[in-house]
Amino acid sequence: MKKKNLDWSNLGFEYIQTDKRYVSNYKDGKWDDGSLTSDANVVLNECAGVFQYAQTVFEGLKAYTTEDGRIVTFRPDLNAERMMDSAKRLEMPAFPKDRFLDAVTQTVKANAAWVPPFGSGATLYVRPYMLGSSPVIGVSPAKEYQFRILTTPVGPYFKGGAKPITIKVSDFDRAAPNGTGHIKAGLNYAMSLHAIVTAHEEGYAENMYLDAATRTKVEETGGANFVFVTKDKKIVTPKSSSILPSITRRSLLYVAKEYLGLETEEREVPLEEVPEFSECGLCGTAAVVSPVGKIVDHGKEICFASGMDEMGPVLKQLYDTLTGIQMGRIEAPKGWIHVIE
Numbered sequence: 001m002k003k004k005n006l007d008w009s010n011l012g013f014e015y016i017q018t019d020k021r022y023v024s025n026y027k028d029g030k031w032d033d034g035s036l037t038s039d040a041n042v043v044l045n046e047c048a049g050v051f052q053y054a055q056t057v058f059e060g061l062k063a064y065t066t067e068d069g070r071i072v073t074f075r076p077d078l079n080a081e082r083m084m085d086s087a088k089r090l091e092m093p094a095f096p097k098d099r100f101l102d103a104v105t106q107t108v109k110a111n112a113a114w115v116p117p118f119g120s121g122a123t124l125y126v127r128p129y130m131l132g133s134s135p136v137i138g139v140s141p142a143k144e145y146q147f148r149i150l151t152t153p154v155g156p157y158f159k160g161g162a163k164p165i166t167i168k169v170s171d172f173d174r175a176a177p178n179g180t181g182h183i184k185a186g187l188n189y190a191m192s193l194h195a196i197v198t199a200h201e202e203g204y205a206e207n208m209y210l211d212a213a214t215r216t217k218v219e220e221t222g223g224a225n226f227v228f229v230t231k232d233k234k235i236v237t238p239k240s241s242s243i244l245p246s247i248t249r250r251s252l253l254y255v256a257k258e259y260l261g262l263e264t265e266e267r268e269v270p271l272e273e274v275p276e277f278s279e280c281g282l283c284g285t286a287a288v289v290s291p292v293g294k295i296v297d298h299g300k301e302i303c304f305a306s307g308m309d310e311m312g313p314v315l316k317q318l319y320d321t322l323t324g325i326q327m328g329r330i331e332a333p334k335g336w337i338h339v340i341e
Contacts, residue, residue: 058128124154240268
């Protein structure tokens with residue numbers, strides 16, 4: 001299979017249209033058989049539920065070329081389960097887990113020529129999403145839905161190494177208690193756009209959101225979970241019912257405990273405790289771990305011992321181990337690697 005003629009090592013994190021995408025429609029209480037299509041356009045009624053009341057959920061995962069030449073995805077079963085939870089919260093019909101996995105396999109296989117080669121630093125980003133497709137004018141769930149998967153090759157999140165970033169404590173709230181912060185709904189990301197643009201204008205890479213109820217506890221950023229390292233190398237991640245259950249975070253906690261022998265803890269993290277940590281990072285699909293060197297809380301700087309030059313030693317261990325598992329250099333736990341071909 002001949003790869004596309006792309007400059008793989010210099011790809012950005014941007015959309016590039018690939019050959020095929022998967023589409024399945026829900027009507028009269030059931031999903032159709034679904035199929036691959038070459039048409040990248042989505043044609044909907046002007047009054048579709050997704051346009052009127054933002055009834056849409058999505059997922060994000062990647063396909064990799066491993067060291068031995070296989071094309072694989074990482075823990076797609078958890079993406080399927082999380083998407084089912086998201087759909088339930090927005091009164092959308094769940095797309096079955098087995099069909100989700102089959103659709104991912106079909107779509108990646110059909111776009112195998114777009115999966116970057118091993119060692120390029122690039123991957124194939126896989127975006128499953130679902131939307132309300134039938135007309136809705138009163139505030140109510142749509143009656144018909146569309147499930148789709150698109151793919152696009154993307155470059156590494158970091159260019160020239162994982163340099164620590166500077167973030168700010170945001171004055172905006174990301175999610176309310178009992179709201180939708182724990183699901184991957186498009187509306188959560190829409191409300192974060194103004195906050196992230198504002199942060200960028202002020203010279204920061206991201207926002208640290210606090211809990212909306214008390215504004216005293218760390219939650220997450222607009223698109224990633226936090227991971228902290230204590231002075232005695234314990235891994236601590238914030239626990240809250242209003243943050244997204246990151247698959248990367250869950251995987252890092254397992255790697256920390258089972259592969260590196262580190263103690264881990266999921267608990268509430270007060271903002272006032274943050275200066276006591278030695279390392280801080282953001283974790284998610286895009287970068288696995290993005291190091292944070294400094295947090296600015298309304299003029300007060302919180303600087304971590306790991307500094308602004310490179311990723312801290314413990315986070316680097318986590319990053320190297322998890323990416324080693326994903327790329328086939330390190331043996332994976334059972335069920336983590338889904339082989340496409």
